[in-house]
Amino acid sequence: MDELAEAVVAGDRRALARAITLVESGAPGLRELSADLFPHTGRAHTVGLTGAPGAGKSSLTAALIQEARSHDLGVAVLAIDPTSPFTGGALLGDRLRMQMHATDPGVFIRSMATRGHLGGLALAAPEAIRVLDASGRDVIVVETVGVGQVEVEVATAADTTIVVVTPGWGDSIQVAKAGIMEIADVFVVNKSDMEGADRAVRDLRTMLEMGPERDWVPPVVATSTLQSSGVSELWEAATAHREYLEASGELIVRRSARLLSEVEDIVAQTLRERAAASLEATPELIEDLTQRRLDPYAAADLTLRSIPG
Amino acid sequence: MDELAEAVVAGDRRALARAITLVESGAPGLRELSADLFPHTGRAHTVGLTGAPGAGKSSLTAALIQEARSHDLGVAVLAIDPTSPFTGGALLGDRLRMQMHATDPGVFIRSMATRGHLGGLALAAPEAIRVLDASGRDVIVVETVGVGQVEVEVATAADTTIVVVTPGWGDSIQVAKAGIMEIADVFVVNKSDMEGADRAVRDLRTMLEMGPERDWVPPVVATSTLQSSGVSELWEAATAHREYLEASGELIVRRSARLLSEVEDIVAQTLRERAAASLEATPELIEDLTQRRLDPYAAADLTLRSIPG
Numbered sequence: 001m002d003e004l005a006e007a008v009v010a011g012d013r014r015a016l017a018r019a020i021t022l023v024e025s026g027a028p029g030l031r032e033l034s035a036d037l038f039p040h041t042g043r044a045h046t047v048g049l050t051g052a053p054g055a056g057k058s059s060l061t062a063a064l065i066q067e068a069r070s071h072d073l074g075v076a077v078l079a080i081d082p083t084s085p086f087t088g089g090a091l092l093g094d095r096l097r098m099q100m101h102a103t104d105p106g107v108f109i110r111s112m113a114t115r116g117h118l119g120g121l122a123l124a125a126p127e128a129i130r131v132l133d134a135s136g137r138d139v140i141v142v143e144t145v146g147v148g149q150v151e152v153e154v155a156t157a158a159d160t161t162i163v164v165v166t167p168g169w170g171d172s173i174q175v176a177k178a179g180i181m182e183i184a185d186v187f188v189v190n191k192s193d194m195e196g197a198d199r200a201v202r203d204l205r206t207m208l209e210m211g212p213e214r215d216w217v218p219p220v221v222a223t224s225t226l227q228s229s230g231v232s233e234l235w236e237a238a239t240a241h242r243e244y245l246e247a248s249g250e251l252i253v254r255r256s257a258r259l260l261s262e263v264e265d266i267v268a269q270t271l272r273e274r275a276a277a278s279l280e281a282t283p284e285l286i287e288d289l290t291q292r293r294l295d296p297y298a299a300a301d302l303t304l305r306s307i308p309g
Numbered sequence: 310m311d312e313l314a315e316a317v318v319a320g321d322r323r324a325l326a327r328a329i330t331l332v333e334s335g336a337p338g339l340r341e342l343s344a345d346l347f348p349h350t351g352r353a354h355t356v357g358l359t360g361a362p363g364a365g366k367s368s369l370t371a372a373l374i375q376e377a378r379s380h381d382l383g384v385a386v387l388a389i390d391p392t393s394p395f396t397g398g399a400l401l402g403d404r405l406r407m408q409m410h411a412t413d414p415g416v417f418i419r420s421m422a423t424r425g426h427l428g429g430l431a432l433a434a435p436e437a438i439r440v441l442d443a444s445g446r447d448v449i450v451v452e453t454v455g456v457g458q459v460e461v462e463v464a465t466a467a468d469t470t471i472v473v474v475t476p477g478w479g480d481s482i483q484v485a486k487a488g489i490m491e492i493a494d495v496f497v498v499n500k501s502d503m504e505g506a507d508r509a510v511r512d513l514r515t516m517l518e519m520g521p522e523r524d525w526v527p528p529v530v531a532t533s534t535l536q537s538s539g540v541s542e543l544w545e546a547a548t549a550h551r552e553y554l555e556a557s558g559e560l561i562v563r564r565s566a567r568l569l570s571e572v573e574d575i576v577a578q579t580l581r582e583r584a585a586a587s588l589e590a591t592p593e594l595i596e597d598l599t600q601r602r603l604d605p606y607a608a609a610d611l612t613l614r615s616i617p618g
Contacts, residue, residue: 031606038604256599263598264584266609267616271580276573289572290565295347297340300575 004029005036011136016108019131020078023124024112034127037134042255044076044133045242046140048155050183051164056190059225060164060234061143065101067235073138076108078128080144080154108137123269125154126262156183157258159251160241162234164188165204167196181207184218186237192222192230216244278306313338314345320445325417328440329387332433333421343436346443351564353385353442354551355449357464359492360473365499368534369473369543370452374410376544382447385417387437389453389463417446432574434463435567465492466567468560469550471543473497474513476505490516493527495546501531501539525553580616587615 004022007015019037022030047064049057061077068075101107112128125142132140144155155161163184187208189200204220219237223230245251279285285302288294294302313331316324331339356373358366370386377384410416421437434451441449453464464470472493496517498509513529528546532539554560588594594611597603603611
């Protein structure tokens, strides 16, 4: 095994930071590292935290860290920056908010952008999570910005997905429109000190009751990081969900499906790169497309024929 | 040319509806239809409308329809449902809000889910837009829910992207965090009758000024659909952007890049299907993955070798 991989497995913080940078940048060596670490993964409880911007996810993450530490568990946080050339320092405030844990060796916090990684967030996130997992952390919290398709995919690529809403964020129809009802394992109404919190909790419970029957009905927890209330209930809800996953066998099923989908992503990404290279080599095809002499499907066919298998 | 394609090009509403259903479901015949329509596309001004849930995009779309009609332009609206098994009827309210235009033959409104289409939203949306374009509509408004990566991609696959925020939605840092500064051609602060609207407009303008220099600086327009104010300013801003695109040559560049990216998507999707089929045929590989005897990259390699080129 490589030196870096060994240091990661031993729990070395600097090695951990270097390994995540490797994932982020997609630099050479990532593949080997990934292979070395893989047998050491699968132990941590991964928790995805998602919700609209401004819902207070970062403060909630900080509160969850504290809760995990009070149970003597090692924690890692992966805060995922949206890939955006404008917003380089935008998550700085969040990082600062979590700095109260910066001196605790049991807590590892890392923001990750995905500018270098060719597969983007969808491939980089599970790799980074495995690095943290291999380092022996008990709980890994993944925080993403936004509730878009890819962001939701990342948050749901966790054992337990927590969806955070606020009383002021929108009515239940808005929650349904955003398509987040079916991805939540645990619902949080954060900023429960604000007006309308009780109603938001009631509305969500009603919506969940009206939904299709399922073995695990997502609990709805009201939290206020301002008043430090509800966080231990949230912790218990997340832990109960993990126990449900293990007892029901759902954990293995979910993780296996995730790995399979990741392999598909890697294969597709590799082939896509070959397709792009092939397209680049045929300027006349691009011209035909632009002039609308060749439709996209026909152009795809020509490209497919030219890709080495 | 096929009968359906002919009817679409002739502007027949029922044919239009049938064609979009074909796109939505990814049914056989879609490819041929797409090829038949392609030479008839490229005339319409496509406008993408995006923003957080609850920002009032649907009301704004309705107001834009009215504005376009007052200029005697034919309009089509494509409202894109998030792919979600829970929320089948969730956009019904929006559709109702737009029904005041239901009897106007110059207006065609259609919601689209993308459950059947294998390429998902990323492939279905541009196809649907081309169908509407080929039917001779002057303006096509594409409304998406959310500001996630895929949703943003769809909204930005338009000539002009309008980003809608509200005074209460969050501060400018939140806007930056959501990564939407760089995708907007026009900014709208909707619900300008609410407190904080002036400040939101000022904040956005300041942020845009602080950003990198560019030929087109996105105007910030304050609208209130409640008070019917600002909509004609928004219309003018969108029209000015279209004129800028044509005059600068940017229109051809953008559209060409979009077509190329679509070809890449089709190729990648085709190859991904082959990969999934190949994986399905190898249960022992899946077992090795689940047991962590084989890492995702190694599994991807084995799969790549087994895909017919």
